[in-house]
Amino acid sequence: MLSSLFLRLLYQIISNRSVEVHNLRATNGPDLVAFMNDMEFNITTISSMSCSQLRSLGTIFLGNPGSIDYRVAPLSTFANYSCLNTSRGPTVSLRCNNCPLGRDNVYISWQFIDLPGQPASAVAFEFNLTARNPAQKKHMSLVSGTVRNGTDLNDMPLAFRGMGTNILKFNLFPRVYQNLHNLKLVQPLFHELVPGSFIRDANALQASLQNPTNGLMNTTLHINFLSDYIVEIDNQNILGPVSFLADLGGLYCISIGIFFYLLVQCEYRIKRLRNEDQVFRNIRSRRKAQDHWDKLRKYVMYTWGPSSLLEDNHNFSGNGCCDCAGGASHRKGESLHKRSRQEISLRAISFDKKDSSRKGMVGKHLSEPTKSLKDVNIPPPPTLPEFNGSSNVDVSDIHKNLKDLYEYNTMLREKLVDTQSMLRVLTNKYPSMASEVQT
Template sequence: MQCPSNSFRYNATQCACNPGYLFNITSRSCYLFNEWGPVEMDSGVDYHSVSFPGSGTIFDFDSIRKLTQSQAVFLEATLFMLLSWLFFCFFARCAPLGDGRSIWFRIRWWISRLDVCFASRHWLDDQQVVMKRKTELGGTFSIASWILFIGLFAALLYQIISKRAIEMHNVRATNAPDLAAFINDLEFNITTISSMSCLHLRGLGTVVTGNPGFVDYRFAPLSTFANYSCINTTKGPTIVLKCSNCPISRDSAYISWQFVDLPNSPATAIGFQFNLTAKDPKNKKHLSLVSGTLRNGSNFDNKPVTFRGLTPNILKFNFFPRMYHNLHDLRLIQPLLHEFLPGSSFNEISQLQASVQRPNDGLINTTLYVNFLSSYIVEIKNQNVLGPVSFLADLGGLYCISIGLFFYILVQCEYRIKKLRNEDCVMRKVRSRRKAQDRWDKLRKYVMYTYAPNQLEEVYDMRNDGCCTGVKMESLNRKSSSVRGRGSSRLDTISFSRKISLPSEKRAISEQIDTQGATRFLPESAADCRKSTRLKEERNHRLLII
């Protein structure tokens, strides 16, 4: 018979895994068990959630903690947004104002409209009336101060939620009535990590209470203490002890069991896994526990070992009572791992091979030692660190810092750079000039398309009187009513977004209208007459506008 890898042969025909290796029945191989982890403890009381009476948890602070980890995340995000805003405003300020029609002027104008914090605090000469002035620099610093304030306020809320209360512990001596009130449901789960099964189990059924050598030392059936059973799991046999409405009157208890050799199946183990829980039967929402995995400890420099032999493996646990005054006097027993004393074990293949061949070493002794610390009771209550007055004081301080910092920078900039003192006037003048130009263009378009055709008829009549020889004009028989009707229809279809700003453009349009209804013959002798006609047309057009 050939043995699998990471194993050795004993008794000439049997195979066993090396120290620290576990046999996998499915793959028929030995593998190194490395699912070790730290001992975990939970008090069963969550202080990082906000809930209302009669409802579940509505806000879980741990979900935010996983994303933020600390206040530094809020402060870094605030600094990034603040620098981005200042850089954007500086970049926009480098763009020229132009005639007030560019996109950059609109951006700079709306930045100045955001001056809500420093509108009445800009630079003023002596004996000047204080009035609101919205500047681009004031808008930049106003939004920057609000970004800083909101970021600091978020960091303050994080601090209030994470450290809103201090857990106060008070230890006091107990008496019999206090201990009688501590009744919890206890459950012990001890797994021997091995390839064994519950068929190897022997000697489970007795509990020893009290201290050896004292008068309270006595033996009792385990059924008087708890209900016990053995369950086969993938990691090995699990001893389950359940004690319902278990009192805490005893000082200590010892429970022992053994795993013995079976034919072709030696009693070996590579570690122990435990899970101890306690809960109040009146309030099963809160569950205190301690769990973990144990191996050789530091006896062999964390080398893989296999437990086997007469020396017992002792798992020591302490149980101490806690009373939570802030949770309607909740009484909960907190389990803790006190110590693990490893028993007989081997880390060399030759030593383990010799042990499995000795019948006297064919067992694993395990002892569960439970120590009830019943002399004292730990009373727990919460004390709020921040009240409404301190919160408002912190909030006001953050606001003063945010506004005061950028107000100081604003004053220094306007004091040292004189150009910044009247920048609001410059932007208002540019905007007013653009609005006046737009309104003037609309008025000129209205006048031209409403009254300009009459002036054109007069000009055409003057041309037909014979001042310009060699020009043949067709008769323009238009009535004043039709002229005004056509002018109004043209006004309805014209787009006011186009501007006509020079008189020469009006002449060009008038000439275009002339050429649409006339056939011209322009000899060189008529140049002077045409020039005089244009002068008259310009003069009449100017008089009409005035």
Template sequence: MQRNRSGAGGACPARAFRFNGTLCACDPGLYMANGSCVGFEAGGEWVVSSGVSPSPTFLTTVIPIDSIKRFTQSQAILLEATLVFLLVWLALCLALRFTKFDGGRTAWFRIRWWLSRLDFYDTNHWLDDNKVVIKRKTELGGTFSVASWILFIGLLSALLYQIITKRSIEVHRVRPANAPDLLSFVNDLEFNITTISSMSCSHFQGPESLVIGIPGFIDYRVFPLSDYIQYKCQNTSSGPTISLKCNRCQIPRRDHFISWQFVDLPNDPVTAVGFQFNLSAKDHAQDRHVSFVSGAITSDTYTNNKPKTFRGPEANVLKIHLFPQAYNNLNNLKLIQPLFHDFISGTSFSEASDLQASLQDSKDGLVNTTLYISYLSDYIVEINKENMIGIVGFLADVGGLYAFSIVIFLYFLMQCEARIKKLRHEDTTMRNILRQKRAQRNWDKLRKFVMFTWGPNNLAMDENKSKRRHSLMIDSIHGIQALHRKKQPSRNNSTRPDVAEGCFRSSESKHDKLDTKEELEIHQSNMFSASQ
């Protein structure tokens, strides 16, 4: 963009040239802002919006859908995260298998044991022929069971994301339009266009008429603009902004043209380097939804030539298409959708010398702009939404994902146990270790109970007494056997005084040798049995 102002101290700012002796102007494609020449960047792509957002549902009110969309962007991220978690889990379980049991005394054994408890493939493990089917839980089965759950949860989250974000599709049907249908479209239209330049509203000459139809045709008409549209001009830092408003506008069946100009002032010629505009439409009865198109046009938008500055009698034409849309799913909302169709460049200059000559020519002293509105009213687009999936389809998808997750890791489990024989009996190994630990623990409890009840000294004394009793019993048994081996002469000889006296003396000698009362009682009982 350009602006003409006096150079301070006789010097023009950078990227500017002098014209008319004392005035300065910026090079083509630049405009004067705060005493320096700057360029205009379009700053992004064109934005077109129908103004109709998805209707809120229970899920959208409970779950932060917008945050999820910004974070995930697509299902690919969810599937990649699932794959990463799955590989990490399998790597951890593989590293865990390299640890040793060590008699079940380490924490690694307890971790591996509880991992085997997560196995729900307990009846699908390798079984020998002619064996009763029993439930077996192995570490490998627990690994694949958790892996199947990770895969299932990841796939289920991707399915839920698809249902939430794409639970319905928008169906467009085109039908021919007739006059009564078009009369039902009553919208409020607003068009704001900023001419990027160093000009102001003092250069502005407002439009006076509205042209309907193409000049030269039979339907060509000219009407006062004030009967249809209200306009105003407002100064901004980027240049003057023209606002055109039409309330309760209906769709006519012909094209419309609105033109306005910016003209030179003394020592202040007009130039422009681009246009930035926004055109919006909303239903007069339902102003909740607003459709719009917005964007910016620079001098090199449609050409690869050098930057240009617009100035001259030829008009810069902005062609806008409007077409009717009927939203049957939104209480028969009737909304006009604007679209930017084309830009026809007017008189422009890309060389500083040509621009300098134009600034000194009074015939080129204007920037002419024309808004060309074309109504595509032959057809009406009817819009409705249809659900992609119901409750039965959702349950079928969930069941399919679950079966896929279970079957794929069951296949891996059967292949591993069929090819590696050591894996067939790993549950027996772990159970045997637990049995040995349980038996050792119970035996330790019994020893502690006995030591707490009687103490270690009593245990030693009782042990000595039992040994002495055992030796006395053995001696008595030997004595009885010796008596039975002797020959008994007769019943009368058994009462001889010398035999009785010998036995009495023998008993007295042994009785003297006894130390305790318990030993005497044992010896007397043995003698009594021998005498019988």
């Protein structure tokens, strides 16, 4: 991101390394002859008038009035002219192809007169002047705008009407664009509006509309050719080695500052994420320790029975697991998962020892009554006499056999009673052993 930002700023410097420079050069006759442009002048009188009220358009005045070079010529020799009705008022259009750039002032005048129901008055003028080089028509110089009163008047609305002439002044000066293959264009420029007869009061306007002597409006277009100097336009490279290195150093400092700002923001967010990750890891370790402890409990219960956990279950679950969960907060250098494993393994070893010793004790106590039972001589059951189909059974023999069976059953009953009493004594003495025997 830093490199892309740096390259973007570097491109901005390189793209803006040149400026447009204007130079003035004195002109001569051959230079002015080369300025042959197609020019168009459009002057719109903003009013309710129409082209039917237009009069006296067709004469051009060259030079300063009263001077020796002052002359009058038909307008058709200078340009093609026409009038067009628009929604804003009548537009006088002058078109000149390959117009020569002379040293004279040019005056073109016309007027609008009253017609029945169409008074000759206006409130503003709209102008649009363009110039094109016939060889390169894609380039054009233009000036346009709207003027409502004179330059020496305030912004109060007024109506142009009367014998006085309203003069629209424009200046034309030559330009040579050396950065566009020596393009030669005439640049038009609006200078000022010199108002003639105008009315500001509504009552005075109504009185003028009733007076037939004031029923006209005169307009004069004054074009001044500023041909003493030619403006040469070119692009000059201002990006030298020193300025380039200075700008590059400034861009580097700005880029480094932005980078460090983003780095600080990211580091602050990463610290928060690390803290949250540590909390989540602690919670996960506690859960893993609890799961391991539960698995160990199930393994011990399955292997040695649930009675192995009856004596130390509460101590182990209360102390061992709590110690492994809370030990990490008091001992910063010890791993929670390692301590929980060690404690579980120690508990498993202790359980193994206790259960093996207990199993030996139970086997010892169980072997004692077994031994005592083996020492007792139990007589075998009486033999059953064999009967044949042809032998005769004596009643005395039957009586004797029944008596032997009765005595044998009595002896077995006494042994059974003794054994039950012995088991009852052992049960009262070792209740945990009794629960294991039942399971």
